[in-house]
Amino acid sequence: MANPREAIKEDSMILQKEMLANLFKELGNTKETGKKVVYTFVPGNLTELILSFDMLPVYPEINALQSGMRKKSAAYIREAEKLGFSEDVCTYVKCDIGMMLNGNIGPTGESIPPPDLLLLSYTGCFTFMKWFENLERLYPGVPIAMLHTPYQEDGQITSDQVEYMVKQLKEEVIPKMEMVAGKKLDMQRLSNMMSKSAEAEDLLVKILETAKNKPSPIDAYFAGVYYIGPIFTAFRGTDEAVNYYKELYKEVEQRLKLGLGPITPEGELKEEKFRLVVEGPPNWTNFREFWKIFYDMGAVIVASSYTKVGGVYDLGFRHNPNEPLESLAKYCMGCYTNMNLPQRVNFLADYIKDYQADGFLINSIKSCNSFSAGQLMMMREIEKRMEVPVGFIESDLVDPRYFSYANIKNRLESYFQMLEQRKIIMTQEAETA
Amino acid sequence: MRQLNEILEECSVQAFDLQFNKARSWKQESDGRVLVGYLPIYFPREIVHALNGLAVGILGTGDRKQIIKGDAYYQSYICHLPRGIVEMALDSSLLEFDGFIFPAICDCIRNLSGMFKLADKGKFQRYFDYPQNFNPTIGGRFYRHEIQKIIDDIQSINGATLDFEKLNHSIGLFNKNRQLIEEIYNIRQEYPWRLSAVDTYHILRAGLVIPVEEHNKILEDVIAHLHEERGEPVDNIRVVITGSFCEQPPVGLIKSIEMAGCYIVDDDYMLGSRWIQGDVPDNTDDPLGALVNAFLTQSTFSSAIYDIDNSKGRKLVERVKSRNAEGVIFSAASFCDPALLDRPDLQKVCDASGIPNINFQYHENTGQFKVIKEQAGTFSDSIKLWA
Numbered sequence: 100m101a102n103p104r105e106a107i108k109e110d111s112m113i114l115q116k117e118m119l120a121n122l123f124k125e126l127g128n129t130k131e132t133g134k135k136v137v138y139t140f141v142p143g144n145l146t147e148l149i150l151s152f153d154m155l156p157v158y159p160e161i162n163a164l165q166s167g168m169r170k171k172s173a174a175y176i177r178e179a180e181k182l183g184f185s186e187d188v189c190t191y192v193k194c195d196i197g198m199m200l201n202g203n204i205g206p207t208g209e210s211i212p213p214p215d216l217l218l219l220s221y222t223g224c225f226t227f228m229k230w231f232e233n234l235e236r237l238y239p240g241v242p243i244a245m246l247h248t249p250y251q252e253d254g255q256i257t258s259d260q261v262e263y264m265v266k267q268l269k270e271e272v273i274p275k276m277e278m279v280a281g282k283k284l285d286m287q288r289l290s291n292m293m294s295k296s297a298e299a300e301d302l303l304v305k306i307l308e309t310a311k312n313k314p315s316p317i318d319a320y321f322a323g324v325y326y327i328g329p330i331f332t333a334f335r336g337t338d339e340a341v342n343y344y345k346e347l348y349k350e351v352e353q354r355l356k357l358g359l360g361p362i363t364p365e366g367e368l369k370e371e372k373f374r375l376v377v378e379g380p381p382n383w384t385n386f387r388e389f390w391k392i393f394y395d396m397g398a399v400i401v402a403s404s405y406t407k408v409g410g411v412y413d414l415g416f417r418h419n420p421n422e423p424l425e426s427l428a429k430y431c432m433g434c435y436t437n438m439n440l441p442q443r444v445n446f447l448a449d450y451i452k453d454y455q456a457d458g459f460l461i462n463s464i465k466s467c468n469s470f471s472a473g474q475l476m477m478m479r480e481i482e483k484r485m486e487v488p489v490g491f492i493e494s495d496l497v498d499p500r501y502f503s504y505a506n507i508k509n510r511l512e513s514y515f516q517m518l519e520q521r522k523i524i525m526t527q528e529a530e531t532a
Numbered sequence: 533m534r535q536l537n538e539i540l541e542e543c544s545v546q547a548f549d550l551q552f553n554k555a556r557s558w559k560q561e562s563d564g565r566v567l568v569g570y571l572p573i574y575f576p577r578e579i580v581h582a583l584n585g586l587a588v589g590i591l592g593t594g595d596r597k598q599i600i601k602g603d604a605y606y607q608s609y610i611c612h613l614p615r616g617i618v619e620m621a622l623d624s625s626l627l628e629f630d631g632f633i634f635p636a637i638c639d640c641i642r643n644l645s646g647m648f649k650l651a652d653k654g655k656f657q658r659y660f661d662y663p664q665n666f667n668p669t670i671g672g673r674f675y676r677h678e679i680q681k682i683i684d685d686i687q688s689i690n691g692a693t694l695d696f697e698k699l700n701h702s703i704g705l706f707n708k709n710r711q712l713i714e715e716i717y718n719i720r721q722e723y724p725w726r727l728s729a730v731d732t733y734h735i736l737r738a739g740l741v742i743p744v745e746e747h748n749k750i751l752e753d754v755i756a757h758l759h760e761e762r763g764e765p766v767d768n769i770r771v772v773i774t775g776s777f778c779e780q781p782p783v784g785l786i787k788s789i790e791m792a793g794c795y796i797v798d799d800d801y802m803l804g805s806r807w808i809q810g811d812v813p814d815n816t817d818d819p820l821g822a823l824v825n826a827f828l829t830q831s832t833f834s835s836a837i838y839d840i841d842n843s844k845g846r847k848l849v850e851r852v853k854s855r856n857a858e859g860v861i862f863s864a865a866s867f868c869d870p871a872l873l874d875r876p877d878l879q880k881v882c883d884a885s886g887i888p889n890i891n892f893q894y895h896e897n898t899g900q901f902k903v904i905k906e907q908a909g910t911f912s913d914s915i916k917l918w919a
Binding site: 440475 | 604605606607609610614636637638639640642643644645646647649650651658659661663664665667669670671673674677835838839840864866867868869870872873874875876877879880891893
């Protein structure tokens with residue numbers, strides 16, 4: 100396997116790095132500042148609500164993926180397996196538990212403080228609930244608030260569901276947050292944050308939609324996971340997030356004007372050979388090598404479902420300052436993995452059409468049934484409807500035992516050969532016609 | 533009253549009739565009847581019964597059917613249960629079902645509901661979301677809406693009316709069903725040799741695919757037989773099995789545990805049939821409310837239910853003590869996140885309470901039991917010799 104070169108960084112990447120460093124610094128200083136810490140999840144997160152109480156969010160699955168990228172996850176997972184966790188279960192959970200048992204050291208080398216509140220706003224993943232039951236046992240006595248997000252089983256968000264969620268927020272979640280924060284909810288502050296959320300969401304959609312151009316100025320999966328960082332985590336509803344997306348949009352617009360391809364860790368992609376839509380999360384333990392297989396082949400991911408796991412903004416949803424709580428409820432229910440399978444298939448099929456993709460690829464994750472169960476049927480359905488070549492590879496989120504570089508590369512090379520052949524045939528047919 | 537062996541033979545056939553012949557015959561006997569398939573764990577079958585329907589438990593194919601097409605729909609790291617169900621859906625097994633209900637238990641079952649939607653199986657396919665909020669005015673209200681959707685689905689097929697008398701009657705029948713099942717478990721607690729774990733399993737599983745009235749009669753007859761001495765007591769230890777509430781173990785595995793020296797005095801194989809603890813009021817003018825309230829306040833402990841302030845570990849220990857059991861066997865299907873993510877904490881609680889325990893994993897079509905038998909045998913011996 101080739102060693103990737105030092106990654107090339109744009110201004111927006113440096114900005115994001117600073118934002119994260121400041122957050123972890125702030126988390127490291129909570130003893131001095133007295134700021135309260137809330138553990139919660141990315142999909143269906145209530146970031147604006149947490150920030151409106153001046154509390155700091157921590158996302159265990161982000162910790163896990165960062166541990167994966169820093170090559171720490173294998174040891175953490177082994178640690179959890181020693182406690183009796185099966186090899187079969189979600190590796191995010193095991194990595195997180197292993198990390199906590201090893202001092203809960205964050206990516207900046209500082210210890211992440213224990214939670215003052217466990218906020219389980221679980222969306223689109225049943226395992227989140229089990230995860231929090233385990234966290235509650237690791238942090239006995241810490242208050243825990245549960246927000247049950249109904250699934251979009253009928254393919255829509257109903258008024259009854261919104262009412263159920265708002266009632267939970269008003270009567271159970273917010274009172275617990277008020278108790279922990281020692282202050283009352285400031286609805287005006289929350290509303291103001293929602294305006295900023297919507298502004299950042301507008302910008303994110305504009306950025307992601309630039310991939311409709313040929314060549315695409317962005318990779319909406321491998322680079323996309325960085326683009327979603329601030330808005331999916333601790334910064335939605337803040338000026339920092341708005342500034343970050345303004346900067347990022349400026350960079351992307353510039354590349355678009357110049358007709359340039361996406362920036363990869365080894366510089367700009369010179370030739371866009373294949374445009375793909377990808378379903379499923381990426382592998383984190385070998386992220387760079389995984390990405391390299393694609394850019395070496397000139398493959399650009401023009402749209403992906405994973406970058407919608409913390410909010411599907413391109414379908415029109417925006418946080419609404421005029422109805423903050425209803426808006427939070429709709430946001431939680433609207434996240435990608437909370438959509439039913441027919442919705443997901445329609446969504447991906449639209450992507451293939453709107454982004455003029457040459458193919459559809461699934462990276463199926465061993466750990467994540469929320470994504471993986473049913474993917475083979477989704478793939479058949481998309482192949483049937485869209486008549487594009489489909490591909491299927493398998494890996495894991497943070498368990499390196501399930502990332503087989505040679506196997507994945509081999510499968511992808513075969514897939515790209517198929518795409519190549521198809522292009523040749525289609526060109527010949529067009530010329531004949 | 534029929535002979536016990538005759539009843540047991542019938543139950544063993546019904547329990548694994550993957551063509552659901554009894555349910556299909558029942559439907560054909562009269563116009564307006566509907567068949568509603570439901571997956572593990574729990575669904576309030578009273579609702580379907582009161583709407584002139586039969587709720588039929590679909591627990592997978594076990595080791596009774598070769599899976600060919602179903603395997604093409606699932607990756608190797610997903611549990612076995614949905615493969616068999618897809619296989620059944622793609623052949624003729626489920627053709628006469630009017631609708632399907634997928635209770636909220638895990639992401640696999642949830643996404644299977646979407647696969648049934650994509651494949652357009654039945655006239656309706658419902659993911660049935662349990663509330664994870666147990667406040668009657670919040671979670672209770674939500675749950676009522678969830679049930680109402682099923683009522684609307686069935687009524688749109690057969691136009692049945694749902695009045696409180698009918699629903700009260702249905703609740704009464706299922707109350708009786710649960711009482712009779714508990715009576716069998718109580719008798720087995722005292723005299724586990726009178727009815728084997730496998731026979732018990734067949735009797736309960738048969739109850740998921742036949743009308744409750746017939747099942748109640750079977751249970752009554754079985755209980756009458758069990759009041760007579762039968763079989764020979766042997767020097768087995770007494771264990772509680774936990775973790776097998778969804779994908780079912782092969783019958784050979786249950787038999788192996790017992791043959792290895794363990795009387796299974798309680799288990800969660802047919803957890804859905806025993807979900808509600810105690811009776812649901814059956815004489816109110818709001819029977820739907822009674823069912824909702826029963827779920828919120830009388831549910832058993834389960835990996836599918838958020839357990840903060842309602843510890844599963846504590847309840848498992850209580851179950852072990854109340855059944856006078858000597859150990860726990862954690863027996864979970866491979867790749868079952870709910871059971872396997874609960875297991876370490878439950879083991880810890882058992883350890884802290886001095887309850888010996890072992891664990892293993894299985895698939896519904898596991899064919900080799902030697903290792904499990906040796907493990908269970910050693911467990912039994914260790915308790916007999918050293919506890």
